[in-house]
Amino acid sequence: MHSRYQLYIDGQWQDGADGDTFAAINPFNQQEWARIPQATPADVRRAVAAARNAYETVWRKTNGSQRAALLHNVAGLLEDNADRMARLESTDNGKTIRETKAQMFYVARIFRFFAGYADKIWGSVIPLDKPDVFDFVAREPYGVIAMITAWNSPIALLGNKLPAALAAGNCVVIKPSEHASATTLEFCRLLEAAGFPPGVINVVTGAVDVGRSLVGGGGIDKISFTGSGRGGREIAAEAGRQLIPVALELGGKSPNIIFDDADLDKAEVGALAGIFAAAGQTCIAGSRLLVQRTIYAQIVQRLAARAERIVLGDPLDPATEMGTAANQPQFDRILQSIEHARQEGARLVTGGEPAREGPLAKGLFIKPTIFAEVDNAMRLAQEEVFGPVLAVIPFDTEAQALQLANGTTFGLAAGVWTQDISRAMRMWRELRSGVVWVNTYRMVSAQAPFGGVKESGFGRERGELGLLEFTVSKNVMIDFSNETRDPFAIKA
Known part of the structure; x- marks a missing residue:
């Protein structure tokens, strides 16, 4: 062609x-x-x-x-x-x-x-x-x-x-x-x-x-x-x-917030969709995953296991789950952000490097990457990466979750995972964001305004x-x- x-x-x-x-x-x-x-x-x-x-x-x-x-x-x-x-x-x-x-x-x-x-x-x-x-x-x-x-x-x-x-x-x-x-x-x-x-x-x-x-x-x-x-x-x-x-x-640095009363199977899917769909190259990426401390280790483990099974490959193959970085400059920027996160002291859980195996050798592939023990003041939590790089941040209380969620200069999207309707109502009212999803993520509609x-x-x-x-x-x-x-x- x-x-x-x-x-x-x-x-x-x-x-x-x-x-x-x-x-x-x-x-x-x-x-x-x-x-x-x-x-x-x-x-x-x-x-x-x-x-x-x-x-x-x-x-x-x-x-x-x-x-x-x-x-x-x-x-x-x-x-x-x-x-x-x-x-x-x-x-x-x-x-x-x-x-x-x-x-x-x-x-x-x-x-x-x-x-x-x-x-x-x-x-x-x-x-x-x-x-x-x-x-x-x-x-x-x-x-x-x-x-x-x-x-x-x-x-x-x-x-x-x-x-x-x-x-x-x-x-x-x-x-x-x-x-x-x-x-x-x-x-x-x-x-x-x-x-x-x-x-x-x-x-x-x-x-x-x-x-x-x-x-x-x-x-x-x-x-x-x-x-x-x-x-x-x-x-x-x-x-x-x-x-x-x-x-x-x-851009955005959107918080995706999981409380310990959430349906964890749905929340896991929402977290994956939030950051690894479109290889993270989306303004609404849920690139900051805020997880209540009581389930923090469990969520990190579950996400790492699933991230390592994501199918990278030819974007034209319907079996492929994650494609490439869109261009060389963006590929380089993503790798630079990963290196900065390492230097800041975030713990690399999985990924963190290009994928070069077999048919991926010529492509601009980056392995799905998860960093844990991220502090919200880190560059990784404050700057948009626009790639498949997830920062997982622990929190203890609802008030702390809101403080962390609103603690960036961005305000495009946010996700809340909870089965407590009262909590969901309190959260959406206090989140400083143009879009709030509750028990879903990365959902769009022609009828729904966006910004x-x-x-x-x-x-x-x-x-x-x-x-x-x-x-x-x-x-x-x-x-x-x-x-x-x-x-x-x-x-x-």
């Missing part, structure tokens, strides 16, 4: 202005499998101009029912092409086919969810204390949205943003990560086949400088970004300079709140009285 992709601008497939490309590398075998176009600032300007023209001339005049039909078309096409798209994504970023295929069907559901909203973006009538004034609030699209996504789940992350933005009536310019661009470009073929007018959706690819050109070049009405905290800070600063709104979905607090970002994706992120309110007052007002006093 070797593909050569092009940019998608104004409904046309075209090379970058300079004709430059870069390699897409399969992290399983380290082979180049595709060439991705390197956009220039001129390409970015053309994409933004195309989106603006489409918005002003076509898309803002397209009614909700018409937008809904197109979104439903996309959902059907994605379902029909789920296997092919999943194979491309697993080839590009090393995530297992069992995960990427499930994500394709999930994104199709998100498109259907927002298709249902497209013709139901209603305003509201405000009853004023003025009998001769009719007041209402309308919700309108922003216009042109810049979307920047990360490499760990390109289509799933795009699914969190794109359907809502299109349903609300916006046009978009998308910049995927340079480490995983292929499926976003491939997805444009489905969008094109679904019947979207030229310019409504545009994709520019390349390194960080392309993203900077997109968010800093003007012509954008809002930015939606998923990625690192460092990238989020840079984008928020640029948005501030331009006085345009921004939504940030950033973080603190340094995990702001703004929400999915659900009704995700739709509202891509609309702006307009208040309208209509005075139908016959009175003549005083021109020099505000009418209040």
Whole structure:
């Protein structure tokens, strides 16, 4: 398999202005499998101009029912092409086919969810204390949205943003990560086949400088970004300079909390899913496992035994349970974090090194890694690793669990495992997190809003709140009285 992709601008497939490309590398075998176009600032300007023209001339005049039909078309096409798209994504970023295929069907559901909203973006009538004034609030699209996504789940992350933005009536310019661009470009073929007018959706690819050109070049009405905290800070600063709104979905160091009254079989599965699914390369990873001391040794032992049986292998093999690090820089960062944890004095229980046996030899595989006796002040407990590395931290009381759980700069997700409903209610109320799961972990839904607090970002994706992120309110007052007002006093 070797593909050569092009940019998608104004409904046309075209090379970058300079004709430059870069390699897409399969992290399983380290082979180049595709060439991705390197956009220039001129390409970015053309994409933004195309989106603006489409918005002003076509898309803002397209009614909700018409937008809904197109979104439903996309959902059907994605379902029909789920296997092919999943194979491309697993080839590009090393995530297992069992995960990427499930994500394709999930994104199709998100498109259907927002298709249902497209013709139901209603305003509201405000009853004023003025009998001769009719007041209402309308919700309108922003216009042109810049979307920047990360490499760990390109289509799933795009699914969190794109359907809502299109349903609300916006046009978009998308910049995927340079480490995983292929499926976003491939997805444009489905969008094109679904019947979207030229310019409504545009994709520019390349390194960080392309993203900077997109968010800093003007012509954008809002930015939606998923990625690192460092990238989020840079984008928020640029948005501030331009006085345009921004939504940030950033990292996490999420606490997954097991009390001694929990169903331990379910909790074990939840802990494994929280950190080793997707090789830990997910913003919602339950990378800090907080375990009540009375069951601490038992949980560590159970998790180590199961972690050592996790099947590593070809991401395209349905039997594989954990794939590779997505790219060489991330592979190196994970190993550096493991070495730092050793130096800090955390006890390595299992893993802690690359997996090089047999068919794994060429891949960016890291063994599922567990550290015990982790102090919450350690770097391992405070910094996002974004890999299959679990820090297990003991606690004694509910109050201590909350103190540890909230004791980071992040606040994206949290898990609570208990059969005490009163405890569950107390915990979710006190956890400083955008998402709280009780007796489950890493569960998502098109209907449920998603996003973080603190340094995990702001703004929400999915659900009704995700739709509202891509609309702006307009208040309208209509005075139908016959009175003549005083021109020099505000009418209040």
